[in-house]
Amino acid sequence: MNIESNKPLYLQVEADIRNSILQKKYRSGQKLPTENELSEQYNVSKITIRKAMSNLAKDGLVQKVQGKGTFISYKKDKVLLNRSRGFQDSLNDYGHSSKHKILNISLLTANDDIASKLKIAKGTSMFFLERLIWEDVSPIAIDRIYLPEKDFPDFMKHIAEDKSFYQILQENYGITPAKSVLEINGIIATKELSELLQCNMGDPLFYIEKIGYQKNEQPIHYSITTVRCDRVSYHVSTDNITVMDEKIIK
Incomplete structure (x- = not known):
């Protein structure tokens, strides 16, 4: 001084x-x-x-x-919900380096819930991918992805820690989701989640269920993403109010 x-x-x-x-x-x-x-x-x-x-x-x-x-303190990044894209791609938009650690990749069969979401038969063989996503030097989210094995041959061979899920879909299968439907809820960090995300037990977390669709409305994948609330905020903008919306408001 x-x-x-x-x-x-x-x-x-x-x-x-x-x-x-x-x-x-x-x-x-x-x-x-x-x-x-x-x-x-x-x-x-x-x-x-x-x-x-x-x-x-x-x-x-x-x-x-x-x-x-x-x-x-972390400066929260705003993730826009009006665009169909992966979480990692949103981080890159803000100039963050991002990477992910593969926690699990395996085959399983679709239960009633997943089969209903992806419009497939119960018992269909599925790829399951679980990843820990890092923002710069700290973990920020856990991603769990389900997709039908028959639609994505050799998917396991294409998984890489330096590639986003949507990048793999585009480069290896020529697929770019036309839209996504998300449901966002809140949970608290359990002991297991707090250890993975390096936060405190009981901290609030976003719990995001997402289905990505092709242009023909056929589901591509179902995913569950658990995100630290102290690092991200989700934003949505609205345009015209539909007749149904006006009736609800009235």
Whole structure:
């Protein structure tokens, strides 16, 4: 710190930490050093550190969690629901690096629920793909995908950790979903989910069921995506109000 500067020390500390965050020296979700450690690092009082942190918190750059410390806040990305695309593709739009770890890929038979959603016979052989999706350096979602084996021969051979699911459909099968229907609910993180997503047990999560369709209204796949609520918000825009909508409003 420059003690000869006319700029108050807490503003100098704030500016230095702010620059470190913007330059990604600190990662999103990373725990900051304690007040004592920052006080020693900058050779200032703890009151000065508290003032700096208060300003950073007001700007949404840090968040204090009672009993745990102060963390770099995530800036939520807006995922638009008006476009039929994969979750990983949405992350890439915001300049994030994304990758996924394959947790499970196997064959199973369609139960009543999946058969109904995909308009196929119960007992049809299905591919099941489960992936952990990362945003930059942190896990953000778990994706579980079901699709009929007969429609996607050699699907297992095409799975790669650097390719999105929709990229595989396009490149290997010439399929681009024409539309998707989503149902979004909320759940809380269980012990298993919290360990995979590196969040706390009981944290809120989005639970998104999705069916992708071809132009002829034939379902392509059914998926369940579990997403951290603190990292993403979902947005939808509406255009014209239909006659039925007007009746509901009235």
